[in-house]
Amino acid sequence: MDRFLYLAMSGAKETAYGQAINNHNLANATTHGFRQALGDAYTVPDRGPVYDSRDYVQVRDEVIDFSHGALQSTGRDLDLAIEGEGFLAVQAPDGGEAYTRAGNLHIDTTGILRTDRGLPVLGDGGGPIAIPPNESLLIGTDGTITIRPLGSNPNALAAVDRIRLVNPDLATLKRSEDGLIRAENGQAPPADANVRVITGMLETSNVNTVAALTRMIELSRHFETQIKMMETANNVEKTHNRLLANS
Structure with missing residues (x-):
């Protein structure tokens, strides 16, 4: 028995x-x-x-x-969704690089662009993106962030940074205990210029x-x-x- x-x-x-x-x-x-x-x-x-x-x-x-969720329209300038394959690169609490498709972003009191969980969004240089005081902000389809500086003319636009967008092999990704997706081998994949984002939209859970x-x-x-x-x-x-x- x-x-x-x-x-x-x-x-x-x-x-x-x-x-x-x-x-x-x-x-x-x-x-x-x-x-x-x-x-x-x-x-x-x-x-x-x-x-x-x-x-x-x-x-x-x-x-x-890794199947895609549905897209919801929000009309908010700092909301974005990945069009097709790819991920946003963020800085994990341990300082390493992690990936997410959650694009509900905000700017904190120090000007750092963060996710809804408070994680800094990484730019092309590999560091957190800092947004100067501005009249308006626009995120392009390639992740480029353009602002009209505070007190400047309407046509005085300045590119601040570009969001680091990656498209690694899905087989090399794993989810850590903190819920973030990381590269299994610990090697950060290169930025992918083919990844596109849509502003004013958010992707739901799948x-x-x-x-x-x-x-x-x-x-x-x-x-x-x-x-x-x-x-x-x-x-x-x-x-x-x-x-x-x-x-």
Whole structure:
């Protein structure tokens, strides 16, 4: 019965892990630019001296679904969405470079361009973008930031910087514990001049809430089934011990 119990336990453990991934996706269903994670479970045979006696459940590393979300119009000058493939480069809390598709930006009190999470947006030079006081601001399709300086003539425009836009191989990217996407090898990819942005728009999460809710119910039922199997194994073991004691 210990084998039966262990099989049920391994299934319950990995089902709970899949539920955690699904719940994380649901929690970020309204997070701009979020990419849902996918959990992949598979069976591993326990090889005996003659034949494979039983299978255990295992899960592979979490995989990111990089399919695009829908675009929402905001009309705000500092909102932007990536058109097609690509990412915005931002400075992570540890000082390294990370990537996001969340383009709801703002300028802090010191003039630094930041994401909604407060992360500095990186420019072509690799450092945070500083925006001088201005009358108006425009972000071009290539990420170039142009301003009309404070107190200047209407036609006195100045290019401040260009947002660092990259398009790395998706297979080389991973999501860290802080939720940011990074290059798996730690090497920053070069800027890609072909990446384009659309201002006044934001990209939604690619989480399908209906599918995620349905998946949550399925996983809950699977987990309950595994728990019932564990209870059955325990009851059978108790009966077996009782019969041995009375024999």
